[in-house]
Amino acid sequence: MKIAQNHSALRYFVNILPILAILLFSSLNATPSNCETEIFKIDRDFLSSNFSKCEVLEKNSIRLYLSPEDNFVSNPSPWFAFRKSAHQEEIYIELFYEKFEHRYHPKISNDLINWKKIDMDKVKIEDNGKKVILTFKANSDYTYISAQEILSSAWYDSWYEIIRDIKNVTISELGNTSGGRSINKILIENDFENPYIFLIGRQHPPEITGAFALKAFIEQILDDNALSDDFLNNYNIISYPLVNPDGVDLGHWRHNLREKDLNRDWGFFSQIETSIIYDDIRKILNDNEIVLMIDFHSTFKNIFYIQDELETAGYNFAQAWLLEHSSDRNDYKFAIKPTKNMENGVAKNYFNSSYGIPAITFEVGDDTDRAAIINSSKNLANSMMRLLLENN
Ligand SMILES: [Zn+2]
Incomplete structure (x- = not known):
């Protein structure tokens, strides 16, 4: 009897193997198996x-x-x-x-x-x-x-492939997120002793209009003309264009894989993404000066969040930079909103209060015309370069 029981147990196990295999496969498959009718899926x-x-x-x-x-x-x-x-x-x-x-x-x-x-x-x-x-x-x-155009990590990778061949551009991987995706850095450097400007992007996954602006901004700085040549002989650029690659590739609404809003973590550095970047920033700060930080986002309208009047350096820089664009406003209308620094982990507040530099949140409207975003971002890159050269 005992042998017979073992046989039937074995037969039972053999019978359920295909079912186990299907269950295992469907749990690995991202799409629910029921998302299909007779006529479409x-x-x-x-x-x-x-x-x-x-x-x-x-x-x-x-x-x-x-x-x-x-x-x-x-x-x-x-x-x-x-x-x-x-x-x-x-x-x-x-x-x-x-x-x-x-x-x-x-x-x-x-x-x-x-x-x-x-x-x-x-x-x-x-x-x-x-x-x-x-x-x-x-x-x-x-x-x-x-919901919006898809700009996943693959979009950034193809962009890196294009710009990495440009003289003085280095693309590097700084480390991996908890989802195993890399945090990349774009370095544009002629002379490591020159002061640095930080450009940050995509802390919040759905904010793709900010990503269009950041890409155009960097491309204008890399454009082969007298202004950008002069600028890059005097300043270096460091960009972390995709701060939240897990959130972006997984279609998140806001957070990383650890349920955190990365733009509430600056100064705390409790998350792997922000601490990888902070380690990199600290290396720069050992020997070099940083002069400006711009963090690209999207919201309902075009807005620049800048320092309030009490933070004179940041306030004056942003006013001089942005007011030069009053003539562009037909194409790209925007509001300038001075806000008080709070210790709330927002990149803008952290960079201004920790390093005393102008720190600006560049918010692009969800529905802003895509060509106008690119055009205005290039103009804004030009006027930033002119202003920093005048102040040099
Ligand atoms: Zn945002």
Whole structure:
């Protein structure tokens, strides 16, 4: 009897092996297995994709639940990004924001590079923005739908490949995040004894308009002309353009993998991302001077947060820099908001209070015209270079 029992136990184990294998495989697979009907399916198998749950409503209708990466996200940028298969009939995809409200007008792409806004009449907002229904006519290709253009770590990597060949540019990896992604540094340096300017980006994953501005800003500094040559003979640039690569690649709304807002951690350095960068900054500070920090973000409108009047150096620099652009304002209208330093872990406050330098948060509007962002950012880079050379 004992032998027979062992046999049946073995047979039982052999029988459940395929089931175990399927369970293991589906737990590794990022897309819920039920996100499919007879006529179309949805997945999130690409960088920066995100939705939290999928529910099939009808054969031509799927609901996607959208929620932040953890329960501590208090300043929501409700990101979503998914891919849908081809379909031969009209279909409906419902975005269901459990506790939050719709913010980003959905964009569509076939190649993750060229994006356009989905037509207004195909986007129906209901329940005060808690629910949005997207309608898609029959389509023969896979298409990506996203809150904003997708600028994942791959976008930064292709940019690094282009600029790393430019004279005096060094791209290096400073260390890895808890998700195993690298924190990279762009160094533009002619003479290591010259003073340094810090440019920081993408602490908050959905803030891609700030990333467009940072890239254009650096490209203008690298442009081969008399002003940038003169500037780079007198100043060096250090940029950490992607401070939160885990959050960016995982489609987070705000935080890193440790449920923290990195722009509340400067001065505390409790997170791996900020401490990797702080170690690098300390090496510079041993022998060199730093003169300016600009931190690129996005919000509803174009805003520059600067020091208040009591912090004279920061206030005067920002006024001189930004007011020169009053003539650009038709293209790129912006507000200048002086704010008091608080010890709240915001990069702007930390850099100003710790090093006494002008420190500015460069906020770009979510919907600001993309060409205007690039154009104004290049103009702002030029006037920063002129101003720093005058002050030299
Ligand atoms: Zn931000």
